[in-house]
Amino acid sequence: MSAPDFLPFTRPSIDEETIDAVAAVLRSGWITSGPKVRAFEEALSQHCGGRPVRAFNSGTATLETALRLAGIGRGDEVLTTPLTWVATANVILEVGATPVFVDVDPATRNIDLDRVEAALSPRTRAIIPVDLAGLPVDRERLYAIAEGHKLRVIEDAAQSLGASWRGRPIGSSFGGGRDFVSFSFHANKNLTTAEGGALVLANDVDPALCERLRLQGVRRFPDGGMDVDVLGGKFNLTDIAAAIGLGQLKHLDAFTARRREVARRYFERFDALALPGLDLPPRDFANCNWHMFQPLLPAGTDRGAFIAAMKERGIGVGVHYPALHLFSLYRRMGFKDGDFPRAEDIGRRTITLPLFPAMADDDVTRVCAALAETLARASSSGR
Numbered sequence: 047m048s049a050p051d052f053l054p055f056t057r058p059s060i061d062e063e064t065i066d067a068v069a070a071v072l073r074s075g076w077i078t079s080g081p082k083v084r085a086f087e088e089a090l091s092q093h094c095g096g097r098p099v100r101a102f103n104s105g106t107a108t109l110e111t112a113l114r115l116a117g118i119g120r121g122d123e124v125l126t127t128p129l130t131w132v133a134t135a136n137v138i139l140e141v142g143a144t145p146v147f148v149d150v151d152p153a154t155r156n157i158d159l160d161r162v163e164a165a166l167s168p169r170t171r172a173i174i175p176v177d178l179a180g181l182p183v184d185r186e187r188l189y190a191i192a193e194g195h196k197l198r199v200i201e202d203a204a205q206s207l208g209a210s211w212r213g214r215p216i217g218s219s220f221g222g223g224r225d226f227v228s229f230s231f232h233a234n235k236n237l238t239t240a241e242g243g244a245l246v247l248a249n250d251v252d253p254a255l256c257e258r259l260r261l262q263g264v265r266r267f268p269d270g271g272m273d274v275d276v277l278g279g280k281f282n283l284t285d286i287a288a289a290i291g292l293g294q295l296k297h298l299d300a301f302t303a304r305r306r307e308v309a310r311r312y313f314e315r316f317d318a319l320a321l322p323g324l325d326l327p328p329r330d331f332a333n334c335n336w337h338m339f340q341p342l343l344p345a346g347t348d349r350g351a352f353i354a355a356m357k358e359r360g361i362g363v364g365v366h367y368p369a370l371h372l373f374s375l376y377r378r379m380g381f382k383d384g385d386f387p388r389a390e391d392i393g394r395r396t397i398t399l400p401l402f403p404a405m406a407d408d409d410v411t412r413v414c415a416a417l418a419e420t421l422a423r424a425s426s427s428g429r
């Protein structure tokens with residue numbers, strides 16, 4: 047028997063119909079922002095309870111634009127988690143504001159809502175909660191705190207499209223319509239456009255201003271003239287990308303259902319193996335979309351050696367993410383080891399195992415067996 051194919055930690059599922067739709071856009075003569083983008087925005091809006099949605103070329107651009115629409119800039123503080131993709135914090139710096147990190151709840155690995163109030167200052171203007179791995183932050187508690195302290199909320203839902211909170215999809219409003227929700231469609235996300243993003247708008251902002259911030263601040267007039275009255279970015283999505291998104295959206299429910307099945311299978315296998323020191327992720331099959339399956343390695347495991355050994359066995363393992371306040375850029379701002387011990391511990395031990403809709407049940411068995419064997423060797427080689 048030949049060696050099984052390499053199993054990456056994720057892989058997009060793009061059907062032939064979508065590939066044909068992309069080819070049709072390429073043949074149409076209109077390849078950048080146009081009718082496909084508008085159709086994609088409309089379809090996303092339906093998913094989000096009819097709220098206004100604008101498509102962007104990344105989930106970073108959506109977060110930055112949401113901060114600008116909320117009027118956040120120099121002198122303002124924005125609360126977020128240190129255990130996220132660095133984009134979440136970088137955008138706060140990008141608009142000239144100050145990120146204030148709050149350590150995570152070890153049970154959910156999301157921002158610890160019990161610690162938010164202690165992090166508030168008179169300058170705190172907003173909070174960016176992140177649904178890590180697709181597990182939603184408790185929306186009732188989040189908005190109770192936000193309302194109590196007049197904070198703007200920008201949900202970083204880059205990983206949680208398809209997830210829900212108490213039966214309502216992430217993207218619908220949990221904050222009385224004053225909240226923003228940001229999605230990413232990067233290649234690794236549950237729904238992809240290769241690169242892309244979408245912003246669900248708060249109902250007190252002008253969608254036309256959002257569109258100007260998306261494209262150079264340009265306002266066009268019927269006589270062919272134009273004006274620029276705000277500084278906008280170059281953040282528009284192409285129709286090529288939107289055609290991929292439209293094709294993906296048809297499968298979103300099936301993708302989420304399959305991801306939940308694969309996650310359940312991981313728990314079954316790991317429960318049977320009962321590996322000492324391996325901490326499994328929170329078991330949530332109602333809300334979470336299982337964007338990633340992330341056990342924490344036993345403390346002291348050499349993660350680099352573990353990843354290399356898994357690769358030798360044909361299995362891709364990712365790391366999402368080291369605690370971001372320990373990156374050089376953030377250390378230069380004064381953050382240091384020990385500031386957020388829970389995020390640091392998780393960030394050192396976390397691994398992302400393969401989980402994507404096209405995975406076979408047998409792949410899970412193979413990953414778990416390889417992981418058990420690799421950990422057994424690491425401990426017997428006397429670390």
Ligand SMILES: *Cc1c(COP(=O)(O)O)cnc(C)c1O
Nearest residue numbers: 104105106131133204230231232
């Ligand atoms: C992917 C991601 C982003 C950024 O999205 P891009 O489309 O890559 O710009 C932001 N936050 C989180 C939590 C993400 O996972």
